[in-house]
Amino acid sequence: MKKILFALAFLLLATSVFAANVDRSMPERVEPSTTFTVTFTINPEGTLSAFDLADFVPNGWTLNDWSVSGYARSDMAYDSQVREYQGKTRNGLHWALNKSFSAPVTLSYTMNAPATAGTYEFIAVWTYPGGFNSKTSNLRVETALPSTPTTPTTPTTPTTPTTPTTPSQPSTPSQPTTPAADYTIGLVILVIIIIAGGAYMMLRPKAKKSHS
Numbered sequence: 001m002k003k004i005l006f007a008l009a010f011l012l013l014a015t016s017v018f019a020a021n022v023d024r025s026m027p028e029r030v031e032p033s034t035t036f037t038v039t040f041t042i043n044p045e046g047t048l049s050a051f052d053l054a055d056f057v058p059n060g061w062t063l064n065d066w067s068v069s070g071y072a073r074s075d076m077a078y079d080s081q082v083r084e085y086q087g088k089t090r091n092g093l094h095w096a097l098n099k100s101f102s103a104p105v106t107l108s109y110t111m112n113a114p115a116t117a118g119t120y121e122f123i124a125v126w127t128y129p130g131g132f133n134s135k136t137s138n139l140r141v142e143t144a145l146p147s148t149p150t151t152p153t154t155p156t157t158p159t160t161p162t163t164p165t166t167p168s169q170p171s172t173p174s175q176p177t178t179p180a181a182d183y184t185i186g187l188v189i190l191v192i193i194i195i196a197g198g199a200y201m202m203l204r205p206k207a208k209k210s211h212s
Helices: 002-017 180-203
Strands: 019-025 035-045 051-058 063-069 076-085 088-097 105-112 118-128 131-141
Touching: 019 118, 019 131, 035 051, 035 118, 051 105, 063 076, 088 105
Parallel strands: none
Antiparallel strands: 019 035, 035 105, 051 088, 051 118, 063 105, 076 088, 118 131
């Protein structure tokens, strides 16, 4: 029983040691006939005694150059081969890491996009002792549309300052008016006095002259 438990533990340990995760970084779109870069980051979970990576690119596309960090280039082997893969003829770019490693390794390569616009498929496949995996990415080759120039904003016309309002002159107080009624009554009384005086003078008896 102890031997069986030990064998199971060893298998579980071996699986964890030989596991690896791979991340691919590449543009989603490029201009026709331009150079672009594809980068793989290999993250071993433990120590890997060997590792193979193949990237199947469209047929006719060729690699310009490649580089590696975290691993000696002299301990790697590179080759390419045109072959059928998943129903299409593709160019397989292949790297083999022949010595064990336990730290992350970064592998990059450059190539030129074709002059023909379209969407192209890249299929990466990696194998290691105890497992394998794959990842598919797409690359759009197209000419970017010219950006529409932004209409310049019309500058705002400065507001004309408001002319201060001239304070109104205080109104001249009106002169008190003599009531018309008082003037009329006075005139009537005067006329009556004159008429009465004249009548009195006319009606008064004349004084008799004394005889001397």
